[in-house]
Amino acid sequence: MAAPMLDAIEIKGRTITADALLTQRELARYWVARGANYHFTAKGNQPQLLEEIAYYFEKLSTPADFIQTGHGEHGRIETRKIWVTTKLNDYLDFPHVHQAFMIERESIDKKSRKESKETVYGITSATIEQASPEQVLGDNRAHWRVESCHYIIDWNYDEDRSRIRTGFGPENITRLRRFAIGLLKAKKSNESIPVMMKKLMLNTRAVFDFLKMTRNSRPQSVNLG
Numbered sequence: 001m002a003a004p005m006l007d008a009i010e011i012k013g014r015t016i017t018a019d020a021l022l023t024q025r026e027l028a029r030y031w032v033a034r035g036a037n038y039h040f041t042a043k044g045n046q047p048q049l050l051e052e053i054a055y056y057f058e059k060l061s062t063p064a065d066f067i068q069t070g071h072g073e074h075g076r077i078e079t080r081k082i083w084v085t086t087k088l089n090d091y092l093d094f095p096h097v098h099q100a101f102m103i104e105r106e107s108i109d110k111k112s113r114k115e116s117k118e119t120v121y122g123i124t125s126a127t128i129e130q131a132s133p134e135q136v137l138g139d140n141r142a143h144w145r146v147e148s149c150h151y152i153i154d155w156n157y158d159e160d161r162s163r164i165r166t167g168f169g170p171e172n173i174t175r176l177r178r179f180a181i182g183l184l185k186a187k188k189s190n191e192s193i194p195v196m197m198k199k200l201m202l203n204t205r206a207v208f209d210f211l212k213m214t215r216n217s218r219p220q221s222v223n224l225g
Contacts, residue, residue, distance in 0.1 A: 003030045011036040015126055015139055020045060025095055032096045032125050039139045041122040052092060053121040057083055057102040064104075065133035079106045082137040086128060096125040101136055183210055 003026075006016075012035030018027075020043035031038050042050040064081035081104045088100045103120040124136060131139070164173050184196050187210075191199075200207050 003027060006031075006034075015039055015124070015131070017139055017142065023049070028095050028125065037124060037126040037130065038096075039122065039124045039126070039136070041120055041140075049092060049094060049123070050121060053088065053100050053102070053123070056085065056088055056100070057121070060085075066137055068134075068137060077108045077110060080104070080137060080141070081106075082133050082140075084128070084133045084136060092123065094123060097123050098127045099124050099131070099136065101133075101140075103137060103140055 011031065015037040016031055017039040020041045023040040023042060023046050028038050028040070042053055044050065060083060062083070065084050066082050068080045070078055082101055084099050084101045086099055089097050092100065100123050101121070103122075105118045105120070107116045108114070120140065122140065124131060124139070126136070162170070162173070164170050181193065184193055187196070189196060200210065
């Protein structure tokens with residue numbers, strides 16, 4: 001079902017990321033045949049693929065190929081490490097694999113000092129010449145940002161169960177929701193999106209302040225004459 005959606009789009013030279021549900025051999029062949037690269041994560045729907053990649057990296061004791069440290073959202077310090085290999089290319093039962101990777105994400109909340117850790121495994125058809133470890137990590141990070149946006153919209157608006165289905169309604173309401181989430185994120189508040197939304201629902205004046213539609217929220221002109 002995913003392939004026909006891309007028939008009318010020029011994807012040659014692109015790297016396409018997808019949910020783990022779309023980590024499928026047929027889709028991989030389709031994208032590569034059209035000149036694109038895939039970037040897939042391996043999860044429970046491909047248990048053998050996941051097990052083989054995880055087994056290789058669990059036995060590895062070499063330092064990470066690339067490390068990225070930065071400040072995440074909501075006062076977190078994040079460290080992302082990636083290991084890549086080409087040694088599984090002929091071993092994995094998956095078409096056009098050119099690199100397998102493992103990513104470790106470590107996060108520390110600056111206030112509570114609570115630590116969390118997540119490990120992600122995946123594959124890409126991009127060769128080592130086309131995508132360095134830093135680029136592979138960047139592709140994964142970019143996909144996570146998109147997923148984060150989808151998650152926020154679905155969680156706060158229950159979009160997956162929306163009954164707006166006719167005409168341009170679904171597209172228009174999604175654009176409005178994305179616009180609203182974008183405004184909230186632009187405030188760079190330490191509060192979560194649900195908390196900010198609840199406050200705005202209880203305070204109509206604050207909504208107009210967010211939209212800069214009140215007199216005290218607009219820059220005042222100065223008459224030098």
